[in-house]
Amino acid sequence: MRRLFDEELADLDNQFIEMGKMVARTVDKAVVSFMAHDVDTAQEINNRDHEINDREAAIEKKVFEIIALYQPVTIELREVITILKSVGTLERMGDYARNIAQSTIRVKNRNKNDIRINSVERQISEMGSATTHAVDKVLEAYVADDATEGIKAAEAADKISESVIQIRKTVLEAMKNNADTIDSGADYLVVAGYINRIADQATDIAEWIVYKRTGKIVELNPGSSTFI
């Protein structure tokens, strides 16, 4: 009865890709709205986080049913497991996007005397778009079932943690020199950290793409997952 199972699997695959696109869009919006101090968009991201969580739950439920009803093996088992493992990662990426949105809201409501650090905002912006790019790439690799592209996406994600080190230095320096930058500086640090985590999670998904294709469990960017 392959045919019915194939339909179920294709449906699961579509649901996963849809959710992936939704998360990628949310991450992108979260970063852009942080840079633009766009509280409305940030508020929207915050309010709609549950949609991502609901999708995760629906996909998980579907995976459990597929395993119980069809007992997939070999490539089909790996496909189902890849989705089960990656869907939780996608959900957490959504959570980090929501956290960035919450920082955006906080930054906007802050004391008027606080000083922004333009150079850091620029760096975060670059880091953000590099991360969005890595997330897009990893999803493309998933859709194309291309492990090599997945590895490339992980390499791009790895570079992002280098910029976080630079941001940390600049922010700490500014904080030492001028106490009025401390409040905004603290937010820059956590937001850079959130973006870095999102990039790490793109790597996690890339690892599952490699597993799906090859059956091997790999670690693509060992030692890169410090928060900031």
Next chain:
Amino acid sequence: MVSRNKIVESIKNEVEIEKYVINLSSKHQRAIETKDLTISYNGKKNALNKTNLAFETNKITSLIGASGSGKSTFLRSLNLIHGENTLIGGQILYHGVNINDPSIDKFEVRRRIGMVFQRPNPFAKSIYNNITFALTQRAKYTKNQLDEIVESSLKQAALWDQVKDELNKSALSLSGGQQQRLVIARALALKPDILLLDEPASALDPKSTMQVEETMVNLKKDYTIIVVTHNMQQAARVSDYTAFFHMGNVIEYDLTRKIFTRPKVKLTSDYVAGNFG
């Protein structure tokens, strides 16, 4: 989102239940339904105790359970096949009529509710005559009409393409899976609306099993199918609903995906998982 308190509450209030039968709502059309159906042989202990099951139209329902659980007894009773000294109490409602009644024409019932058995049992006749035999016993048909019925029945049973050029060949020369599909075609030729299948694939190899399962899934748009199976995975793969029988009782009847992911009765869970006894 379910609140935390509600989850805690529902875990606390969880009690082990002994029986669960899904209640088909009025929007689910019922093809056939039993009310307090009880069956005993030779006045001995009941083979089936007061069974109330309703089957949804155009769905596949699997009946599972160990040997002697009453599932095959139940299935046969729907087709009014039971030996002498069999006592059947309760009702079998088909289109609102109780067919468990001596005044009912059993042959008419068996035409509308077709049955396929475990071992393919084609007649020792040609493929063509296997399908037309029952028809021509009861009424007159023109050659054209018969040709049409043969073609459409074989197509529905997904056998036409394989046998269309050799309809005069003996049915016994077909493979097991083909014979079983021929028997299904034979039942379909009588234009039933319910098909009862008693372990239709248990005598077949995996490939033929797959073909029969595929045929079943394709048939459900036009028929209601009730299938007895010992193969748990078959029940999981093909059916919309599953009923679990144990010692003459229906222990649990629910959507198949629920039976296989979170059954409500522990006995069902044990049986489906293979931890029985």
